[in-house]
Amino acid sequence: MRDKVEAVLDEIRPNLMADGGNVQLIDVSNGVVKVKLTGACGGCPMASMTLRHGIERALKEKISDIKEVIAV
Secondary structure (H helix, E strand, C coil), rough: HHHHHHHHHHHHHHHHHHHEEEEEEEEECCCCCEEEEEEEEEECCCCHHHHHHHHHHHHHHHHHCCCCCCCC
């Protein structure tokens, strides 16, 4: 499962990097993905929207077992 999640994150990364940010996969267990937003995304006021509407949505669309994405 971790490899699938990493593959989806690799598709999202260019968009985050264009704004000076990135995402790091911390853990995947029981359908919960833990990520760390880095760079400009780490302190951005829009980070929660990026997490929910960008990262979580993409992961749920491509991997049916994903229940939630949380930032750590």
